[in-house]
Amino acid sequence: MLFNSYPFLFGFLPIVLAGFYALGARNREWALLWLTAASLLFYAWWRPVNVLLIAPSILINYGLARAMERTGQDKPGHTKIILIAGIIFNLCFLGYFKYLNFLGGALNDAFGTGFVLTQLVLPLGISFITFQKIAFLVDIQAGRVSRFTLRDYGLFVLFFPQLIAGPIVHYREMMPQFRAASCRFDATDAAVGLTLFSIGLAKKLILADPLSRLVAPLYGHAAAGVPQSLTEAWIAALGFTLQIYFDFSGYTDMALGLARFFGIKLPMNFNSPLKATSIIDFWLRWHISLTRFLTAYIYNPMTLALSRRRMALGKPVFGGRNTNLSAFLVMLAMPTLLTMLISGVWHGAGYTFILWGLLHGVLLCVNHAWRLIRPRFWPDTKRYNRRMAPIGFLLTFLSVVFAMVLFRAPTVSAAVMVWKGMIGSYGAALPQAVFARLGVVAEGLTALGIHPAWTSGTLLVEATLRIGVLLLIALLMPNTLEMLAPYEPALGVKPAKDPAWLRRRLSWAPSGAWAVGVACIALAGILSLGELSEFLYWQF
Amino acid sequence: MTGPARFIRIWLASLAVLAAAVAGINLLVDPYDVFGTPRIPGISLLKPAAKNHAMLAKTYQIARAHPVTVLIGSSSTHIGIDADDPAWPPDMRPVYNYGIPGGYATSASLRTLQEAIALGGVKYAFVFLDFQNFFVPERPAASPTEDERRFHLLPGGAANPDRAGQAAADRFLSLATMGAFVDSVATVLGQRNPALLNLAPDGSSNEADFSNAARTDGLYDLFAQKDAFELERAEALAHAMAGWSGPLHNLDIVARMIDLARAHGVKLTLVITPHHADALDLYWRIGLWPRVEQLKTELAGVAASRDPGVTVWDFMDYSPFSTEPVPRPGDRQTAAGWFWEPTHFRKQLGHIMIEEIVAAQATRFGAILTPDTVAARNRMVRAQRQAAVCGGGVVLLTALAKPIDDGCAAAAAVRVGGGT
Numbered sequence: 001m002l003f004n005s006y007p008f009l010f011g012f013l014p015i016v017l018a019g020f021y022a023l024g025a026r027n028r029e030w031a032l033l034w035l036t037a038a039s040l041l042f043y044a045w046w047r048p049v050n051v052l053l054i055a056p057s058i059l060i061n062y063g064l065a066r067a068m069e070r071t072g073q074d075k076p077g078h079t080k081i082i083l084i085a086g087i088i089f090n091l092c093f094l095g096y097f098k099y100l101n102f103l104g105g106a107l108n109d110a111f112g113t114g115f116v117l118t119q120l121v122l123p124l125g126i127s128f129i130t131f132q133k134i135a136f137l138v139d140i141q142a143g144r145v146s147r148f149t150l151r152d153y154g155l156f157v158l159f160f161p162q163l164i165a166g167p168i169v170h171y172r173e174m175m176p177q178f179r180a181a182s183c184r185f186d187a188t189d190a191a192v193g194l195t196l197f198s199i200g201l202a203k204k205l206i207l208a209d210p211l212s213r214l215v216a217p218l219y220g221h222a223a224a225g226v227p228q229s230l231t232e233a234w235i236a237a238l239g240f241t242l243q244i245y246f247d248f249s250g251y252t253d254m255a256l257g258l259a260r261f262f263g264i265k266l267p268m269n270f271n272s273p274l275k276a277t278s279i280i281d282f283w284l285r286w287h288i289s290l291t292r293f294l295t296a297y298i299y300n301p302m303t304l305a306l307s308r309r310r311m312a313l314g315k316p317v318f319g320g321r322n323t324n325l326s327a328f329l330v331m332l333a334m335p336t337l338l339t340m341l342i343s344g345v346w347h348g349a350g351y352t353f354i355l356w357g358l359l360h361g362v363l364l365c366v367n368h369a370w371r372l373i374r375p376r377f378w379p380d381t382k383r384y385n386r387r388m389a390p391i392g393f394l395l396t397f398l399s400v401v402f403a404m405v406l407f408r409a410p411t412v413s414a415a416v417m418v419w420k421g422m423i424g425s426y427g428a429a430l431p432q433a434v435f436a437r438l439g440v441v442a443e444g445l446t447a448l449g450i451h452p453a454w455t456s457g458t459l460l461v462e463a464t465l466r467i468g469v470l471l472l473i474a475l476l477m478p479n480t481l482e483m484l485a486p487y488e489p490a491l492g493v494k495p496a497k498d499p500a501w502l503r504r505r506l507s508w509a510p511s512g513a514w515a516v517g518v519a520c521i522a523l524a525g526i527l528s529l530g531e532l533s534e535f536l537y538w539q540f
Numbered sequence: 541m542t543g544p545a546r547f548i549r550i551w552l553a554s555l556a557v558l559a560a561a562v563a564g565i566n567l568l569v570d571p572y573d574v575f576g577t578p579r580i581p582g583i584s585l586l587k588p589a590a591k592n593h594a595m596l597a598k599t600y601q602i603a604r605a606h607p608v609t610v611l612i613g614s615s616s617t618h619i620g621i622d623a624d625d626p627a628w629p630p631d632m633r634p635v636y637n638y639g640i641p642g643g644y645a646t647s648a649s650l651r652t653l654q655e656a657i658a659l660g661g662v663k664y665a666f667v668f669l670d671f672q673n674f675f676v677p678e679r680p681a682a683s684p685t686e687d688e689r690r691f692h693l694l695p696g697g698a699a700n701p702d703r704a705g706q707a708a709a710d711r712f713l714s715l716a717t718m719g720a721f722v723d724s725v726a727t728v729l730g731q732r733n734p735a736l737l738n739l740a741p742d743g744s745s746n747e748a749d750f751s752n753a754a755r756t757d758g759l760y761d762l763f764a765q766k767d768a769f770e771l772e773r774a775e776a777l778a779h780a781m782a783g784w785s786g787p788l789h790n791l792d793i794v795a796r797m798i799d800l801a802r803a804h805g806v807k808l809t810l811v812i813t814p815h816h817a818d819a820l821d822l823y824w825r826i827g828l829w830p831r832v833e834q835l836k837t838e839l840a841g842v843a844a845s846r847d848p849g850v851t852v853w854d855f856m857d858y859s860p861f862s863t864e865p866v867p868r869p870g871d872r873q874t875a876a877g878w879f880w881e882p883t884h885f886r887k888q889l890g891h892i893m894i895e896e897i898v899a900a901q902a903t904r905f906g907a908i909l910t911p912d913t914v915a916a917r918n919r920m921v922r923a924q925r926q927a928a929v930c931g932g933g934v935v936l937l938t939a940l941a942k943p944i945d946d947g948c949a950a951a952a953a954v955r956v957g958g959g960t
Contacts (some may be wrong), residue, residue: 187544190544190548191547191551194547194548432757432761432764432765433756433757454767510544512550515548515551519551519554522555523555523558527716527718527721528718528719530713
């Protein structure tokens with residue numbers, strides 16, 4: 001079921017909330033059971049078979065977790081074996097459904113093998129759920145989770161606001177909240193939830209979706225081998241970057257808002273990533289819960305193991321003035337590239353996603369290397385940050401936009417076509433109707449090699465306006481976390497000590513004016529439900 | 541009452557009031573003419589937004605129009621044939637224009653004809669055919685489209701079980717969507733614009749789209765832009781037809797139209813729509829003209845074999861109308877003559893077509909095709925082209941899109957070699 005659908009908004013959600021509050025007034029355990037059952041229905045709505053696939057996996061993980069808990073104190077070695085078995089099981093589960101066809105196809109392409117590719121039913125949100133289950137097992141082994149029941153575990157995995165597309169949550173940050181939840185109607189939580197959900201719905205339907213109709217034909221042309229002019233290629237790249245930005249931002253706001261209706265605060269997942277001044281900064285703002293997972297469960301264990309190994313061999317480790325090239329390559333570049341490769345593969349089974357992950361890995365390595373080298377010739381960090389932040393922003397923005405082409409293009413060759421268009425390999429053209437209205441400017445453009453073409457002027461103007469307005473919103477406006485900071489819209493979010501003028505002006509309060517404003521935003525979103533569209537991140 | 545509780549109460553009240561206001565405005569303005577709300581001068585007399593929802597608007601309009609004559613076709617019919625043209629005789633009125641912009645498929649024409657007949661009262665049907673539609677086979681969609689769910693009947697003639705649900709959805713979405721609200725506001729704000737696009741209750745358009753573009757960009761730009769589009773289309777069609785030796789595609793759909801009309805006592809006329817020589821010569825130069833002639837021959841044959849009462853009109857030739865010169869680049873003053881651009885003719889030309897069709901006599905251009913006359917007609921059009929294009933009298937923009945040999949030199953060489 002989509003958050004942005006009539007059945008969800010006018011059927012499922014009101015019924016689930018009414019039932020939750022009514023049951024919670026009598027017995028909070030019943031309310032939580034109701035929430036778990038509703039989450040299962042939410043998951044089954046699209047394809048009931050999904051439940052048959054995911055339920056056994058949940059039971060097996062629960063069984064493994066119980067076994068680890070029992071053997072934990074007496075036989076730590078056995079616990080580790082069960083953990084490894086659990087991780088392998090979960091990765092095989094994910095791999096079978098998501099990557100088997102891709103691997104078979106890749107082997108067929110490379111070696112001419114004859115693997116038969118079958119149409120598998122991909123359980124919704126399988127990548128998110130798998131990571132969450134692995135994190136749970138690792139946390140048990142590390143002693144970060146002590147007591148749990150099947151009902152707790154079921155609710156943790158199935159909680160519908162974050163079930164399909166995150167944020168990727170930890171048991172230890174969710175369960176204390178469920179245990180403390182009153183399961184009764186709370187006006188503050190409901191007001192905050194309404195605001196977050198309304199803004200998220202509008203972001204998704206009013207800001208993100210129209211861009212899809214704009215960029216889809218351009219990527220279709222690239223896939224068909226039709227060259228793109230400079231303007232078309234940049235519209236394709238910028239348009240998709242903003243589409244996925246507002247799509248994911250909108251989804252995250254809706255997830256935060258929905259959880260808040262039940263008195264639950266989800267972790268922060270999206271924090272104005274296009275404002276980042278470096279790629280490292282970007283990954284601390286974009287899909288924060290994924291970065292957190294990859295860092296905690298893949299990158300850190302890898303660097304820790306490598307550090308121990310190098311120390312045992314007497315080689316210098318990474319960090320400080322003693323860092324040499326080999327330490328950088330082995331202890332930072334390699335784990336970073338591997339982690340981002342996994343990030344790419346996690347997003348999708350395809351060469352484009354693999355390359356997207358690797359490209360970001362390379363960018364992160366360059367960023368880290370710069371951070372090591374820069375103090376040697378520019379030691380004044382404060383001054384450096386002040387002077388270079390705009391350049392850092394521009395480089396980061398262009399890198400992210402450039403890489404996003406891989407995220408959207410159906411094939412690597414289509415991405416290369418868009419990239420070549422972006423650097424002007426196929427020439428630069430403007431629609432004749434636009435060209436004819438530029439007067440003397442047109443002569444200057446002609447001198448620069450920009451020529452008129454029989455393409456749609458209306459589309460170009462619409463694309464330029466949309467992209468321009470959305471860029472201004474993304475780069476200048478405070479985000480929802482900042483606007484609602486005094487009410488902790490996500491776990492751990494605190495108000496800034498000295499907020500800027502615009503952030504102060506747009507700071508949310510449960511006032512009448514905000515109620516009318518948010519109602520307008522909500523209505524605009526609801527009225528845009530007519531054309532249903534899926535969230536881009538639901539495919540992962 | 542605490543702040544957050546008051547917030548929720550105001551939020552709910554505002555949402556309800558605003559939603560009711562939006563639905564009320566959409567019902568009053570009725571931007572897609574779904575509800576048939578009386579048109580109010582200054583508010584909703586003209587309906588510019590209906591163009592982009594033509595199938596939606598027209599399917600509800602025709603149910604209210606109770607036409608005796610129905611015009612079926614694509615955008616050229618929608619724009620170029622006036623349902624209120626004075627040439628329509630009284631016994632054929634009221635006429636409804638069921639031409640669908642963007643509806644290129646011949647199968648879509650069959651479905652709209654079926655819908656018009658299912659509503660009852662139709663005695664005459666004119667189906668305007670675009671020759672390009674016969675070069676690629678049309679495959680039925682795996683599941684019915686939104687437009688098809690709206691029709692009263694399924695393709696096989698049984699009652700459509702999805703219709704009630706789709707009708708409810710159409711009405712709900714016309715009341716409660718952002719797009720409808722934006723279109724309502726634009727409709728009201730645009731009423732003072734003398735050049736506002738309109739979809740009349742009889743399904744006709746006032747051509748404002750093209751007249752506005754011609755005024756701001758000039759006809760030369762319209763022709764050149766469409767030539768570039770049509771070249772791509774012609775090349776794709778030539779590729780699709782390469783090596784094909786059988787009869788042309790989709791004539792079975794035309795045969796079903798003939799059977800449908802005959803079964804319901806509807807007098808059917810098939811019309812091959814006129815194109816400007818700019819477009820015609822693209823197809824000629826790309827080597828598809830023999831296919832065009834094949835279409836005329838096979839269409840005449842299908843009509844004669846299915847129902848001799850069906851008339852086939854061919855307005856696709858190199859007449860003085862279709863070879864009218866295109867104004868020069870930058871010329872925004874010269875008014876359009878007979879064509880807005882290569883594939884869309886003006887209502888003035890549509891008027892002449894209606895006069896000829898009603899009189900059953902080709903006096904100024906076009907011809908009635910029968911199996912006996914089609915060969916002569918094809919020869920005549922070739923001669924027209926020879927005189928117009930190779931004779932040097934007519935300047936076409938065709939070569940702008942892509943320089944392709946016009947074949948005139950080769951034809952002249954053959955004539956010289958043959959001693960003619």
